[in-house]
Amino acid sequence: MTREVRGVAAAPGVALGPVKWLASAPATSPNDAPGSDPEAEIARAEAAFKTVAARYAAQASAATGPAADILFMTSALAEDPSLLDQVRVGITIGGPTAHSVTEAVEHFAEQLKALGGMMAERASDLRDVGQRVVAELLGVDPPGIPDSAEPFVLAAQDLAPADTVTLDPAQVVGLLTVAGGPTSHTAILAKALGIPAVVAAPGAVDIAEGTVVVLDGGTGSVEIDPDERRREEVRAERTRQADAPTGPGRTADGHAVPLLANVGSVADARLAVELGAEGVGLFRTEFLFLGRNSAPTVEEQTRQYAEIFAALGDRPITVRTLDAGSDKPLPFLNLPEEENPALGVRGLRLSNVNEGTLLDQLAAIEAAAQESGASVKVMAPMVATVDEAHYFAGRAREAGLETRGVMIEIPAAAIRSAHLGAEVDFFSIGTNDLSQYLFGADRMSSAVAALHDPWQPALAATIAMVVEGATANGVKVGVCGESASHPEFACVLVGLGVETLSMAPRSLAGVRAALAGVTLDQCRAAAQAVLSARTAADAAAAARAALGRAG
Numbered sequence: 001m002t003r004e005v006r007g008v009a010a011a012p013g014v015a016l017g018p019v020k021w022l023a024s025a026p027a028t029s030p031n032d033a034p035g036s037d038p039e040a041e042i043a044r045a046e047a048a049f050k051t052v053a054a055r056y057a058a059q060a061s062a063a064t065g066p067a068a069d070i071l072f073m074t075s076a077l078a079e080d081p082s083l084l085d086q087v088r089v090g091i092t093i094g095g096p097t098a099h100s101v102t103e104a105v106e107h108f109a110e111q112l113k114a115l116g117g118m119m120a121e122r123a124s125d126l127r128d129v130g131q132r133v134v135a136e137l138l139g140v141d142p143p144g145i146p147d148s149a150e151p152f153v154l155a156a157q158d159l160a161p162a163d164t165v166t167l168d169p170a171q172v173v174g175l176l177t178v179a180g181g182p183t184s185h186t187a188i189l190a191k192a193l194g195i196p197a198v199v200a201a202p203g204a205v206d207i208a209e210g211t212v213v214v215l216d217g218g219t220g221s222v223e224i225d226p227d228e229r230r231r232e233e234v235r236a237e238r239t240r241q242a243d244a245p246t247g248p249g250r251t252a253d254g255h256a257v258p259l260l261a262n263v264g265s266v267a268d269a270r271l272a273v274e275l276g277a278e279g280v281g282l283f284r285t286e287f288l289f290l291g292r293n294s295a296p297t298v299e300e301q302t303r304q305y306a307e308i309f310a311a312l313g314d315r316p317i318t319v320r321t322l323d324a325g326s327d328k329p330l331p332f333l334n335l336p337e338e339e340n341p342a343l344g345v346r347g348l349r350l351s352n353v354n355e356g357t358l359l360d361q362l363a364a365i366e367a368a369a370q371e372s373g374a375s376v377k378v379m380a381p382m383v384a385t386v387d388e389a390h391y392f393a394g395r396a397r398e399a400g401l402e403t404r405g406v407m408i409e410i411p412a413a414a415i416r417s418a419h420l421g422a423e424v425d426f427f428s429i430g431t432n433d434l435s436q437y438l439f440g441a442d443r444m445s446s447a448v449a450a451l452h453d454p455w456q457p458a459l460a461a462t463i464a465m466v467v468e469g470a471t472a473n474g475v476k477v478g479v480c481g482e483s484a485s486h487p488e489f490a491c492v493l494v495g496l497g498v499e500t501l502s503m504a505p506r507s508l509a510g511v512r513a514a515l516a517g518v519t520l521d522q523c524r525a526a527a528q529a530v531l532s533a534r535t536a537a538d539a540a541a542a543a544r545a546a547l548g549r550a551g
Contacts, residue, residue, distance in 0.1 A: 007176070007201025008449040009220040010187035012486050012510050015153055015174025015196045016226075016234045018210050020146045022156035022163065025131040026138055032096035041097045042088050048101075048136040049087075052129060053078035056162060060291075063165050067192060068265065069284075070161040070185050072291040074125045078133070083108055083126075098137045105130030125185070128160030145172070153215055155204055164189040174215040176222060178204050181449040182482060190217075191485055194506030198222055200449035218486060219540070220453075246276050249501070249512050255520040257494050259512055260318075260502035262480060269311040272505045276512070279316040281428065281502020282480040283308065285361065286324055294332050295357055301364035302371065309374035316375045318428065318478075318502075319365050320407065321358060321392075323347050323381040333357070342436065347382025347407075348392055362399035369401075379405035379428055384412045389423040407480075409433035414462050417469025427470050429498070431481025435459055454483035455536040455543070460496060464531060467497035478502060487514035492543055494520070495527030518547050 035041035053075050060071035077083070083104055090100030105126055112123040135142035145154065145163060153174035154167070164175075164186055172195060180186050180199035190197035196217030207213065207224060214223040214234050223230065249259035260281030261272035272280065288296045288304055296304075309317060324330050324346065333354050338344035351358040362378065369376040380392040383406040396404040405426035408414055414434070417427065431454065436443040438458060441451035463479070470477045478500035483489050485507035491514055493501060501511060518526075529542035 003224045005201050005203035005207065005222040005224065007198040007204065007220045007222065008182050008453060009216075009218055009486065010180070010182045010184075010199040011175070011190035011195060011197035012218045012507060013174075013194070013196030014217070014234055014237055015215040016212070016231055016238075017152045017173050018148075018150070018212050019155050019176070019207050020148055020152045021209055022154060022159070023141075023143045023146060025143045026098075026135050026140050028096065028099035028102045028134055030096065030099055032099055034094055034096045035091075038091050038094075041091050044137065045087050045091065045097055045101060045133070046084060048133045049078050049084060051136055052132045055132075056129075057291075059162060059165060067161065067165045067189055069286055069290055070125070070189070071165065073122070074129065074161055076291065077122065077126050078129045080108075098134045101130055101133050101137065105133075124158050124179075125160060128162060132162070153213055155207065158184075159186045161185050161189065164193075167193055167195065169193050169195050174198075174213075174217070176201060176204050176207075176213075176215055178202055181443060181445060182452045184443075187482070191482065191504040191507055194504075218488060246512070248278055249515055251494070251515050251518055251520050251523065253519040253521075255494070257515055258500045259508050260478070260480075260500055261505045261508065262502055263308070263505070266308050266311050268505065269308050273312060273315070275505045275508050277315065277505060277508060279318075280312060281318050281478050281500055283317055283319045285319060285322055289322055289324060289330055292330075292332065295360070298360050298364045298367070301361060302367040305365060305368035306371045309368055309372040309376065312374065314375070316377070318377045318379060318405070318480075320428075321348070321361055321378065321380050322350060324350070342442075348380040348388055349382060351391075351395075359395065359399070362396055362401060366400045376401070377403040377405060377426065379407055379426070381407045381430070382409060382433075383407060383420070384410045386416060386419045386423060389413075389420045393423050408466050409437070411438050411462065414466050414469075417466045418472045419469075421470050421473030421475040424475065426476040426478070427466060428502075429463060429466060429477065429479045429481060431459065431463075431479060431483040434462065434481065438462055450536070453536045454486055454489045455530065455540040457530055457533050457536070457539050459483070460492065460527065460530045460539070463493065463498065464496050464527075471497070476500070485511065487511050488526075488540075488544060488547060488549065490514060491518055491523045491547055492527045492530055495523035495525070522547050 056071050056075035060068050086104035087100050109123040109126045132142045151173045154172045155176040158177050158179040175190050175197035177199045198220050214226050249257040258278045260279045261277035262282040263269050263280050264284040264287050378396050378401045383389050389406050393404045403425050405424050407430045408427050409430040435452045439451040441448040467477050477498050479493055479498050480502040484501040485503035487510045490501055490511045526543040526546040529546050530539040533539035
């Protein structure tokens with residue numbers, strides 16, 4: 001019987017190939033010889049940090065969507081003055097230069113991990129910064145993607161953004177990490193690239209280099225050395241997916257489910273159009289704000305938004321206002337440092353600190369919509385109360401925006417959805433943050449990654465509650481969280497009454513094919529099965545049976 005390793009499903013799809021492990025990082029030791037001139041060594045370290053920061057910034061400029069955001073933030077980590085100060089201290093007291101970098105990075109990485117939330121994810125990014133600076137100081141290559149004459153499944157303890165954004169989906173057919181979570185940077189970028197991924201799989205450490213595996217990014221399973229029959233099944237499934245239907249999303253009996261894309265740049269918008277998105281369910285606007293010392297002007301925002309709107313033609317677009325805060329630093333807002341940024345000033349709450357940023361953004365969105373003729377809706381992130389929904393709807397109305405909504409990411413908003421629905425025109429459920437707050441589980445912690453499994457029955461129950469509250473007010477409900485990109489769970493969402501699904505563009509084909517293979521009644525039966533289940537495993541098995549995919 002084929003041995004299996006279990007992890008957490010992070011990016012849908014099935015991959016077949018030999019495992020290749022990411023090259024290890026250069027090591028340092030306190031016993032390494034220190035430099036003879038501390039001042040010269042400090043200058044050398046500063047130069048190495050500048051070089052690494054510049055490389056991240058160059059990658060960010062060439063990237064699009066969430067990859068660009070993540071890389072810009074990582075570049076900022078490499079320029080953090082507190083980190084450099086710590087390195088200087090280490091060298092001054094006689095420490096080896098490279099090891100002083102390692103120690104300083106580890107000191108701050110542990111602090112980030114202790115903060116939890118989005119900050120914990122940055123600990124992994126900071127360690128990647130340190131490894132690249134050390135490699136620069138030692139004159140060796142940084143850890144990187146292995147070479148291979150054939151497509152392979154890339155395995156690693158964890159993957160940093162600088163590694164992930166360089167992946168070629170034709171060469172790296174699957175991702176497997178020992179750590180990480182389903183909403184980690186690795187997972188987000190894997191979805192954007194269309195690479196199946198399984199994360200938080202501690203048993204993966206025992207998989208030897210070159211071992212052939214079947215990796216299922218929809219179930220979290222990794223089959224080790226499958227027999228030839230199983231390999232042929234996977235090849236046939238991949239062929240079936242390649243031949244998946246195109247056109248609008250709909251079930252086998254004709255129930256329409258508009259399939260939308262999550263975008264953050266002109267390149268993302270063009271890819272969404274190319275891959276058949278029926279619109280945009282989440283336009284992330286952070287790309288204009290991150291890595292700046294001053295806020296973008298209304299004119300600058302208008303120009304950028306209009307370019308993206310034009311790339312989407314006549315497709316409807318839902319714009320999310322700025323979702324940033326202490327976990328995504330914006331120097332021009334002068335936000336205080338927070339012990340738990342995930343629970344602090346972010347999303348709509350930024351307007352309590354600087355309302356002008358929100359008002360300028362709403363004005364720019366409306367101006368861009370008028371200029372391009374696009375059909376635009378606007379929504380606010382991190383809304384918790386009726387007062388907040390009322391406030392945002394009022395400000396958006398004053399800006400001339402006719403269709404106004406809120407993100408449902410906080411349990412309080414889900415519980416009071418019937419009341420929030422009286423204030424707005426639509427809801428968009430962000431299942432990433434909703435899971436984090438619902439389960440009290442840091443979305444970036446591999447130790448609690450199982451609680452971010454979309455099959456957790458409590459998540460479906462909460463979504464059902466939101467749909468019920470929305471229905472009472474005639475409010476439309478969509479999902480733009482990562483769970484919408486899971487083909488089988490997408491069917492469950494439809495069965496729960498969700499009307500639109502928005503995802504990374506490369507996930508559209510798999511979801512479209514899954515919906516085309518089932519009826520609306522099967523979706524409803526699968527949803528009921530999840531709501532009635534005791535555990536996530538029970539929910540997944542029962543839903544698959546209802547969808548005719550047991551096994």
